[in-house]
Amino acid sequence: MRHRLPELGSLLAVAVLLSVLPFTLSDYNISLVAQVGIFFVAVLGLNILTGYTGQISIGHGAFMAIGGYTTAVMSRDHDTNLVVTMLMAFAICFVVGLLVGLPALRLSGVYLALATFALAVSVPQLPLKWSKFLGGSGGVQSHRTVTHLWLYGAAWIASAILFALAWLILRGRIGRAFRAARDSEIAAVASGIELPIYKTLAFGISAAYAGVAGALFVMGTNGFAQPSEFGVFLSLQLLVGAAVAGLGSLWGILAGAAFVGLLPTVSGSVPVIGSAHGRNVVFGAAVILVMLLLPEGFAGLLTRLRRLARA
């Protein structure tokens, strides 16, 4: 247990910081940090899949869409408590994730990435198909809206719970199976690991996390779920977040979430001469820069720093 102390210490520090922050920040900045919390959940989920089992997904925006629409529709039609809708988003996306994970068993690497890409493209089309139920391109407006502080609390409490859950899952038997599947499928099978079960399970858990993030995301847009919000770009953002955080480690996720949660907003005020697309340029440049300097993401940086400290 002794070697875990620095990790526990930093966790505690982050927790204390996050619980004190709302008292010092302006309402607007609270909403920004809440945004980071939402991406924390999503990036965490994607990291379980991509980082720990080595299955690349460019389709997690689709699971966020499903989670988000779950919240919006339940709130619109039944005025359901928003926390309950988050749990439902978790459950529904878990099931959908398992179902998506089944065909994914036959695919790997680039082919799996392409299949999930198809998911990212097609799911936002569903509201257009069933526009009575899902509001068409105009979107669904949920019945309740929340304050920034409420969203902040919900996002970070969800983050804490899901982080603890991820840690528990990954440190034990399941986590070992995940990593084994990632490192060598043949070796994993040879050691008696049922690959199909663990690979679909990873998909389910990961999708469920994205669902919760989607539910929070919709609460963050004043309860407005709209198909164009959940396009391919969102999925790419999540993947960027996971890469910046560092795949296969839980310790850089905060940095990855802050990167994708804050950068588009912050860089919106950076003027790039002669272009209305300054924001996208800055975002792209930052991604390249971070990947050049930190090929293993922030988690890699932390490991390096620790090695330096020990040496």
Next chain:
Amino acid sequence: MPVNRRKLGALLCALLATAAVASTAAASHRSTPGVTSKKVVIGGTFPLSEGPATGGASLYKTIPFAEQAYYAYVNAHGGVHHRKIDDIVLDDQYTPSETVQQTTKLVEQDHVFADVGSLGTAPNLSTWGYLNKHKVPQVLLATGDAYWGNCVHHACQGSTKPWTLGWQPDYPGEAKLYAKYILAHNKNAKIGVLYQNDAYGKNYLAGLKTGLGSHKNLIVDAEAYNAGDSAQVVGAHVFALKTHGADTFVIFATPGASIAALATLPAIGWSPVTLLNNVSANRIFMGLAAKNGAKLDGVISTTYVESQTVQANLPGMKLAKKIIHTYAPNLDQQFAAGDQNLVYGLAVGWTFVDALKHAGKNPTRKSLMHALRNMNEKNNPFIYPGMVVKTSKKRTFPMEQLIFIKWSGGNSGDWHHFGKVLNSGH
């Protein structure tokens, strides 16, 4: 170990104390946000760049620049009650989640007095509840949906929305006029409608049906496209209308799709009577359609602002030209080419300044709303002569008049007004 715990406790106490001091400091100066003795800070959100699925929304981006030019002109002439107007324009890419973020920033970071002129139905819907809850004026919106006027006294989505006000004539009212036009000219018309598959397009379609009344069955086909659909998809819908035997083509679209639709007509050898909604009838957009192969002569639409190209001699248009030239010279060419959104922006700026003048020497958000709800503008120099911008307790749509226009003069031609100023109201 106990020492550490005590240290941690002390640290926490210190942090909490700082927080408490910070929050009381923030609460101590509570005057009207955005208003100082020298300035009134307002803001708005617009699609300055293209989002992932916005289909040409950034074609509207000249609107906020014209508004800023008008405020610069007013500021140079002494401002309003000696205050200068500072207009913060933020890019939301026509995407609701961005609108929410940018609007939150305007309200809570920049402390704007009011959200003025923000563009788009879905973007404004996404901040509708928030702004009303915080009693921030959300006014003179660049969208003609009926929500903005219908929910002042009646609850929509759970509450009334007294802090929201539109400006331009509402879409259903405009569509009703097209229905009347069709009935007056061809009682046996076979109408084919192309509409955007969202609240915007459906509002228009509903208005057309109401206008047709018992002649609703004249609509032989209504084709819905989705915002962001490619030109090919839009073209396929247009072709479907032709195959249904329509001889009158009604377009309720945003610029990207309307340009594609107009360009499709000659390509499929169809030359129906064409009616185009006002939002897509900007001369600039027509030019783009012509470049893509459209034949523009005879297309019919409506307008409510003056035209800088065919009414260049009106005092309003001379003033418009001067303001753009002085305060936004990089838009001179755009103005000369007939970008009606520039005139639109100037007209909205005029209305805001007018309301701000009437909101008193020390305006509050409440007094601004009061002024906006009791407008009677007969002399807005940028809107079509004879039209009024008027509100009252009962009248919640500021503009309810339109005039028909028809394109002539070939592809380098222009819109020409015909007929009288018509009432598009309820």
